[in-house]
Amino acid sequence: MNSIQVSQNSNKASNSLSGNGNTGRQTGYSNYSAVSSGSNTQGNLNNTSLTGTQTASPTANVPTGQILTGEVIDIKRNEVSIKLPNKDIITVPYKGTSELKMGQRITFQVIIDQNNHPGLELMNTTSSPLKSTIMEALEAAGLPKTNSNQEIVQELLNHQMSIDKQSIQDIFRASLVHKDTSISTLVLMTKHNIPINETNGKQFENYRNYEHRIVKEVEQITNILPNLMEDLGKMGSADKMAAFNEQILQILLSDDTKTDNTTVPSTLSLANKETQELLLLLEKYPLDTGLRADIMNQKADFMDVVTTLYKDFELAIKADENILESLMADGEVDPSRLNLNQDAFKIPLINEIMEQFSSYQYESGQIGAFLSSEDRIDLLQQLESIPPSREIKQAILSGTITTKEVLSYIKDYLPLMDEKLMNRILTGKSYKNILKEHSLSKWTLTPDFLKKENSVPSLYEKMYKQLSELEELTTNLNKTFEELSTNTSIHKLENDITATKQNLDFMKTLNELFTYVQLPLHLRNKTVHSELYVYTNKKELKKNKNNVSALLHLDMDHLGSMDIHVTLNYNQILAKFYLETDDSIQLVSEHIDELGEILIRKGFLVHSEILKKEKEIDIVKDFIEKEPQISSLKRYSFDIRA
Known part of the structure; x- marks a missing residue:
């Protein structure tokens, strides 16, 4: 990484490392970029940090008047530091009235005032010479100079992509077809070889806007399933309700290794x-x-x-x-x-x-974890007419019977029940809670299950398969039962299943760009959205598995949003906890030693820091744009070992 300090005694920036200069402004559209692109480097633990081992890019002398684009990384009283896309950092005196912010992306040029002092002049993207370049590029592409077309060229420049005729026209055509997808998203998808279609565009923007949580979609599905059962009962179709219940249980109870209490x-x-x-x-x-x-x-x-x-x-x-x-x-x-x-x-x-x-x-998966003694007694009273064995009765009363065992028992004996009893059981509070908790346990991770090898890929493979089967079931039910055409529950269920499957597909695509996975956690009485990002690029990770940098993001009810940056170097762990509030910082500080003691017993040397969180994760800036471009996508494989 080169550090460039603009001197007051020179019309050029002096470079602290030697290399080949790059002082001329490019004029050919096929190669034009606001700045030259630098080599990819391995990210550091802290995504706002400016330290770390990076490959030095060519010397970037900055003559006055040259237009550059970069990110503001430091602001002092009379100067500003800007990181260029090729990883160089330029520090320029600045006394402007415009309010710059950390992380802001700006277009600027270095100027020399009448006293021969260097300074920074922010460029308005609507004014020359950048404006002139954009207009010339549109003219060469044969496109009208509308605001939306100017935005296409601007976004291509922002992401260091070519603004030749073909590139501009490709984004232009995509924008006409996918009107609900932003130009910025279309450019990023093109840059990283993500197939451009309506589904991917929507999912990409969901991830950028933090509306991508699988655990939320799973919760919605598990809430609707029991209610749909009740709706069928209210419609007076006991046979449809029984058939639907049997098919749901056939899906949920198949290959049920996750809830095996052994x-x-x-x-x-x-x-x-x-x-x-x-x-x-x-x-x-x-x-x-x-x-x-x-x-x-x-x-x-x-x-x-x-x-x-x-x-x-x-x-x-x-x-x-x-x-x-x-x-x-x-x-x-x-x-x-x-x-x-x-x-x-x-x-x-x-x-x-x-x-x-x-x-x-x-x-x-025992029902005593979520079902009160009153609800267990109520369930047992409903089953008395079957009646259950002495062992089943005792297990229900004590709460030690599992959700799988209860559902299997009811599935086996349902054909023996009369219509009234069946309706009372399937629409009852206890059964609805058991069905919800069992389905939730199938599509989420408990802390204990998360420890198992391949737990995450096996979860998603099973989830995708079962959601596909459930999707087919609801489609067939809709076709054969006309009364459901106006039912909001089944339409909501179909939409949520589709959205969840699309989310899973897009997560596989993202995992080709950088190592990333959502971890839908199921804690007692609540679910938690969690994400794991691995900073270390995949090539380096394969070479040295003993040196890994990762980020774990958690959304907790009481602690709020929490980011944990972890660097593992052999048996040494550096952990930085970023929290939003002083109360959260205080709470974690009181218990951080307990975590340290556990890790020490496991053979790790630990150093922890607890800091105030100042910014949210930017999945594009912090991860997608940090990794090298991938030429091909393996659409149905996860690489989520961590």
């Missing part, structure tokens, strides 16, 4: 001190010797421990009632002053155990 560890994990504290509590009541040994050896099953805690808590309450009854027989007693047996269960350790159990239920 993949989730079911043992309680406690430190030695906590283990002793738990045993002291449990030994006050009858304790199975096998469970005691399992707790000591860190092999205790969650369900065994939680069941024992509930049983002992009930014994403690009964003992307290007997004590109170005896004391009150002797006179008035204030219970608040008594040290009750049940108080022993109101300690942080029990909260931690129940938290672990709740996480286990959630990761396992």
Whole structure:
């Protein structure tokens, strides 16, 4: 990277590195660019940083009067630094009245005032000489000099592309066909060999405008599915509702490896001190010797421990009632002053155990993670006429049955139900919640599942396949059931499925330009939009997998938007957390050491910084334009290893 300081004693900028000069203004349209294009470099962790290892481009002496385009990267009291497209940085005295901003893209020329002092003059794109160049290019292309056509040439220049006749006419023709796609997007799609069509244009602009979140589209689909079932029930078409439900379950329950609870560890994990504290509590009541040994050896099953805690808590309450009854027989007693047996269960350790159990239920897909005891009882009462086995009853009441098991059970027994019972179950609150949570778990990632190898590509492959099957199902239902022609739910469902599939297709295309993937996370009781960007270009990543720079973007309910820049060099991690508010910074600061301790135990040396977030990610400027152009696209493959 060359640093160019415009001196007050010279009409040219002096270059700190030697190289071949490039001082003349180009006049041929086929090669014309506002500035010469530099070589591609590997990006740094911080996308606003000016430091890093970069390949020096040719010396770029800047004679007075030459028109340049660049990005404002630093503003001081009387000077401004501008990064040129070839990676050179020029620093120029500036005392203008125009308000420049960091990151702003400007067209300018270096001038010399009457006192022989250099300065910066901003160019109005509607004035000469840039205006003259644009007009000449349009004239050579045989196009009228309308504002929209001038914008075509301007955008080609902004992105360092040729403004020859063919290039201008190609964008002109595309703009006539795709009127809803901006000229800037059409130019970028052309530059990076992204096929220009209505779908890609819309998706590209969604990504540029931050309206591309797959997790939001998935949530909409999973909300509509149960409601559509209810709509069919209200239309009095029990057979259509039953058939639709059976086909949906056929799709959702097929190849269901993600919700298999055998993949989730079911043992309680406690430190030695906590283990002793738990045993002291449990030994006050009858304790199975096998469970005691399992707790000591860190092999205790969650369900065994939680069941024992509930049983002992009930014994403690009964003992307290007997004590109170005896004391009150002797006179008035204030219970608040008594040290009750049940108080022993109101300690942080029990909260931690129940938290672990709740996480286990959630990761396992058990209904106890989201269905209240009242809703579970209601579901069981609806199923009584079948009736379920003793084991199924107990699993429903305890909340340990999985969504897959409930849906499979209902699918098998639905043909045996009368129309009234079937309608009550399929449109009931409990069943609708179970169907929603199961479908949501199929198309999102839990933290535990995210750890598995190839979890992300397998998720998207399965999601695309199942959405295609669901799309075919809704299309057929629409054709065979005329009453649905005015139903808003099914039309919304069809649109959301189409939009999600288009989003997945476009993400595959983007992944050919730079390593990127969305991570639709499903945490307890909420979903979270997350994105992973890898700064290190793919060629460098293949050469050295031990040196990677990446960015993880998260949209959290309470923390707000958060960017985590991570650089991994062998076992050394540099992590920078960028947050929007002081409260978020304070909260993360209070817990950052916990993250450090976990990573240290895994063998990493960690340095963390927590900073105020000043700008949002620009997917074009920060990533697409950082990578070299790719000549061909493999449309159905992901390269998302990180």
